[in-house]
Amino acid sequence: MSLRIDQTHLPELRSWVPSADGHPEFPIQNLPLCIFSIGEGAPRGGVVIGDRLLDLAALLASGLLSSSDAELIGHAAGLELNPFIGLSADRRRQFRTIISGLLAAGSEAAARTDALLVPTATARFHMPASVGDYSDFFAGICHATNAGRFFRPDNPLLPNYKHVPIAYHGRSSSIRVSGEDVIHPHGQRAAHGSTEPTFGPSRRVDFELELGMWARGGNRLGQPIPISEAGDHLAGISLLNDWSARDIQAWETQPLGPFLGKNFLTTVSPFIVTAEALAPFRREQASRAEGDPQPLPYLLDPSDQASGALDVHLDVFISTAAMRASGLAPCRLTQASTRDLYWTPAQMIAHHSSNGCDLRAGDLLGTGTISSPNSDGHGSLLEMTGGGRNEITLPSGEQRLFLEDGDDIIFTGYCEAEGFARIGFGTAVGRVVANPYWGENA
Known part of the structure; x- marks a missing residue:
């Protein structure tokens, strides 16, 4: 690198x-x-x-x-x-x-x-680039652990998590630049424990705090990108919101991965902060917990472990329709850091190509939801509300388990380090709006 x-x-x-x-x-x-x-x-x-x-x-x-x-x-x-x-x-x-x-x-x-x-x-x-393919990783171990506890309290992480950078292949056609409205998704959802679904608007619209990584690509079909070279295949990053409909997602993700619960919209910020601008803010990859396996050789490079991690501070703000009507400023819901990602960008890129998948310039890779270990560092409402059990109270007095029509979600981020100028990423903004297409047919 x-x-x-x-x-x-x-x-x-x-x-x-x-x-x-x-x-x-x-x-x-x-x-x-x-x-x-x-x-x-x-x-x-x-x-x-x-x-x-x-x-x-x-x-x-x-x-x-x-x-x-x-x-x-x-x-x-x-x-x-x-x-x-x-x-x-x-x-x-x-x-x-x-x-x-x-x-x-x-x-x-x-x-x-x-x-x-x-x-x-x-x-x-x-849109800063034409996205031919979009893959979303699951590299935020704090989020993976928090979300896993809602389904497997005694075993939140499945055995493969610490061995392989998990990802799913998302929908590129519904990626939009910051400012595009989030049309309230409809789909099948079932009450917990039920095997009989209903169809209608999601009651659990959520955000997911991520970074989008723009891949250089260029490897031929069948040709893996070595981990020693994968860092140079990160051309830059943007803020990314992997909007989610948790109830639709929970019903349909049996047994395959995310589908309609995810692909109704993905928001990216308009600016690509280049990998070169980020050079002063690369860090040593965080040490793995005692007992965690060492990455397999194709994912392990000393240079990447020494300086391949990103150090980005991220904030999420909410502004409801009532808050705007009352003149209240957006309030911060959470803050997190990319220092808590379990895998480096190079490891994600190397793994993505390890089976010979040919990456192309402009392919977008999401990091997965970035959460921090502390309670004010959750990267989604799913985590903040304990799986939709505990409402949060906003400055307007409103309460939320998940997002409602009229809610704005605003992502910001910046890098700072002693001896260098602070740099930022702009914003990734989306407003949830009522779906005009279903009405009585829902």
Whole structure:
């Protein structure tokens, strides 16, 4: 894994963009990528800097770049970021160096580049990449343990959990960028212990706090990605909400994996924070508990164990319709950390390809629900309410077991470490709304 700290990460690096220095999410040390449009204009690639976007299509047309630099920047200037995601780690690093140089204080091109910036507030964001395939892992051991206790109190984790990065293959067609409404899912659900289902709106709509990992791919069918190389196949990450209908999920996940309880919507944040921007925030993988098995050789690499884990702080907020009507700010439901994931991104990527599955640029891999050991670190309402048994009370006085129509769920995240600038991920937002399609037919 070719992690490098270079001049683009230096905390003293400054930008000529007025809002960038000291920005809590998007200083010059971050430079996440996105796809945006302005008004009726066509979608195109952009780089976030402070409260502005650098229009990469306009940059290509400006004449500021050499032919070789323009060729590289062009991988992120089009309708989707898949060509950029497919670049090697070295090429992505070169891309970052070019953009950092243009936006750094003292840049000779500052005056001409300023004309290529647009206010983020005026932009409409689109899916950052075309997702051909989506797989969702189960790497949050705290969530797996908490959820397992509701079904197997004495044995919450099944025997395979600590040996294999568990995942299911999700639905890519229903992945949407932040801001898309969550149309209340309908489906079959059965009361606990019942074998007779009814059909209707889910009574247990939930969020799941995750990160989305954008895979570089490029391996041929039948060719595994070695664990020693898998870290370089992580092109970047976004926030991800794996919305769930727990009652539909419980009935249908017998005996196969998630289906309609999961695929009605998956929300991703619009910005891809690159693996290169995350280099200062990689950490040693947390030690396994005494008695846990060592990963099999195809999942074990000393370099990955030493610096392959992510250190991202995550928060979840809720805003109900009543809260908004009363002028109440969103309240935080939970906070968690990726330090509590049982598997590293490289281990998940290596396992995904170990049977010869060919990954492609833009494939999206979810980490699975990220929960922390403490009670205020649960990554879903399923955990927070003890399986739907204990209501939580909101500042408005409202109570919730699961989500109701009009509820907004807001994900945020950031990385910080001593000696480096803090960087953030933006937001992943979704509002649950009534389903207009079923009505009396439900």
